[in-house]
Amino acid sequence: MSPRLEQAEIIMKNYYDIVGDGGSGVLEQVTARDAEIARRLAGVRHRVAIGSGKGGVGKSTLTMLLARTLRRQGARVAILDADLNGPSQARLAGLQDAPLVPVDGGFAMPRNHEGIGVISIGTMLPESQALKFDSVAGGSSHHWRSTREFSAMASLLAAVEWGPLDYLFIDLPPGAERTVQYAEFFGSDTAFVLVTIPSDLARGVVARSVAALGEMPNPVLGYVENMQGYYCADCGTVKPLFAGRENVDLGLPCLGSVPFDPRLAAACDAGESLTEDPSHPSVAAVQAIAAALCGRLETRP
């Protein structure tokens, strides 16, 4: 080692000795955006992420059903569709053709005929097109795609006029690791509800999300068992749909169970609500879950 370099090593500042970053401002910009997100979301009373870890268990449908139920009770409700690659909420809300309308400082949140606000890539991109980000580093999206998606999500959050809301539901994408990433992204104030179906295969995956969220400070309010039986409209009874023995204990309170109803699925496809009749098993089930959810939100520390 040269004497000059040796001397330099003795006197050299380290990273933390230097204030600022010489002008690139990368960290400051990320911090500023986080502050803008916090400002935008200041009027939201409860943030509830609906996740699972497993795909295809009905997270998005349940998210919309809960939003509808609470909206009918007079609550101010919005949904953020955090599944950028498989967005469902635009269709569920009947807002696939809603344009983004620029306003001062951002853009307005589309609302469906029920008054539920929805931010979803599905209103921005037709279903015939996949979400794609331009890149200067060809063939390496596996390295940067996740970072870019969270950046995109942050940009959306910071640009939307959320306004005062009682509930902001966040419809999460599948993946236990994604569930935790969103817990970090949205912060410890965001509560989680996990969705499963009555099969050990699904519950096993959801159990991984429970374990992963256990490392986080976010409250996990409980889980919902979706497709818990098949509702036969002809005979008016709920019949078994899965033969699961439910050997996997999730270690969470069950907020309720929702039977599978083909008519409900068809209504969701059409962006409509099936019925408001509380005697309908699906409606009654979601109402009970909404009540349990609100109770837990109000009583959490």
Next chain:
Amino acid sequence: MKFLCVPCDTPMKLAKAAPPERGSLTVEYECPECFHTMAMLTNPMETQMVTSLGVKIGPGGGGTMAAGSAAPNLSAGSASAAGDATSADSGESGEGSGCPFSGMVDEMAAGQTGSGGLAWTPAAEKRLQNIPSFVRTMARKGIDKYAREKGLTQVDDSLLDEAKQCFGM
């Protein structure tokens, strides 16, 4: 990332940033003590990683980010949709702002042909800049479609306000 002038033990300052060329950025730093300069040359992967954070790099860029200003440039995955993007970053990017990353966004958009979109008044165009750049193209298309359905050939403030009302915003 910070740069230190080793002989002076002085933090170097960002002096100049050039628009990216083939995915590589050139960012020059200068020592305020001895005026020694050095250049950081990124490879496309490094450029991409920083771009993915949705930030600007350039003199005066620190802490001044508008919502989504240098955020990823979203486009549709199909070949037909790739030609629908427009370059509308006039207010915040390119050489004028000395921001190579947003310059890159422009560069990407410039490679795509226009969609025969409607004319936007300057005021409406200004409002459009409030939308994160990565969904701006889609926002423009959505409003254009709304205007066409009404038989209009121009987008102005009043149409945007009407669309806002129409969708319960």
